[in-house]
Amino acid sequence: MNPSENSRNVNQDSTQSQRETRDLEAGEEQATATTSGDVLDSSQRxxxxxxxxxxxxxxxxxxxxxxxxxxxxxxxxxxxxxxxxxxxxxxxxxxxxxxxxxxxxxxxxxxxxxxxxxxxxxxxxxxxxxxxxxxxxxxxxxxxxxxxxxxGLTYDGMHHGFLGVPKIGLVIIVLCIIFIEDNCASEQELWRILNNMGLYAGRDHFIYGDPGVLITEHFVQEGYLECRQVPGSDPPTREYLWGPRAHAETTKMKVLKHFASIVKQDPRSYPTRYADALKDEIDRV
Incomplete structure (x- = not known):
């Protein structure tokens, strides 16, 4: 393969990956807006x-x-x-x-x-x-x-944030965002997507309480997320990865299928992510 063909394939892969990310973001935002907007927002009463x-x-x-x-x-x-x-x-x-x-x-x-x-x-x-x-x-x-x-997650978060309410949904949302961001989401990109879904650090949400505290403290302490400083960043910025408990309790394929079922799509509609999830399944054998 000559250099121009190799470069073209790389660009095509990058473009497809970006499209899948946009589709997944849009689908997650739309699913959240539809479900929460039609039902849960009115339940605040x-x-x-x-x-x-x-x-x-x-x-x-x-x-x-x-x-x-x-x-x-x-x-x-x-x-x-x-x-x-x-x-x-x-x-x-x-x-x-x-x-x-x-x-x-x-x-x-x-x-x-x-x-x-x-x-x-x-x-x-x-x-x-x-x-x-x-x-x-x-x-x-x-x-x-x-x-x-x-x-298969064992954490319910009932004692974190708004007491007595399961927080598993937010764990899954964050794991999904990290997955679609090539398994490592910058703090800025994570909150950009969450903000589009009506979730803001430092602002109480009527289901989750303060999402910032849940994500940066409790989910990290529980082992579902790994938070690390981006090397060489100035000013210092952080990025998030799946933590050891997330890897132990679930898989990329389960997360992808869960999301696909919500947006009524076949997981294979996202070939780059599906290939990554499939490789993860094989590596676990």
Whole structure:
């Protein structure tokens, strides 16, 4: 291969890698905006008293049922029911309890049974993206469910940031950003992407608390992130890599597939990242 062909291939690889990064960023920002904007932002009116105090979700559902006509539910009422289901499932997660479709229908969305598939799907998507929790069907015969940490991560962050709320979703988001940034994200690039998602260091987020403290302190202390100073940087700047616990508990392929499922894409749609993840799988054998 002559030098010009080699240079052209390098440029093509670089361009493709940049495109994949932009696609992944846009997809993550869009998925976050869609899920959080449609559901979680409106839950600020009610969600944290329930999460922190764990009162009855049925009580809030009963009040909503009195205010709306079940024969013609608006998007607002369906979003409200989705919020109620998210809070109900988070309560079950905290108590390490299973639930089932019959209990959900009675306790949470009674009167709106016909809309169970749509409400359940939207709640599951939100739990996966924002909280890093997967809804697993344990018994298809009775439709029983439980929540588990996504990607095999063992940390839930319940005692960090906003107490009692899982922070696994933020761990996964940061691991994904590092992965798409060629496995090493500068502090500036990391926060550029997080800022686009409405997360700012030093500013409390109604799910995560202060993301800056979580990322720079707790996630590093827990071994999910490695933070190091960029050699020769002036003024000193930092960069982030996956920590040993992240490498031990999950894989690049799992992170890529998790993200791809959120943005409804095939992981192979990102060939550069897929090749990197595949090589990581082979190296682990």
């Amino acid at each position: 009610a969600s944290f008293p329930y999460i922190a105090g764990v009162p009855s979700v049925e009580a809030s559902s009963s009040q909503i049922r009195e205010d709306f006509d079940p024969d013609a539910p608006s998007q607002h009422i369906l979003n409200s029911k989705t919020i109620d289901l998210i809070l109900f499932l988070l309560l079950k997660y905290r108590r390490k309890q299973q639930t089932c479709k019959a209990e959900i229908l009675y306790m949470v969305i009674r009167g709106y049974e016909d809309y169970f598939p749509a409400i359940f799907t939207k709640a599951s998507d939100c739990l996966r993206l924002t909280f890093g929790l997967e809804v697993i069907e344990r018994n298809p015969r009775v439709h029983s469910y439980s929540l588990v940490n996504a990607l």
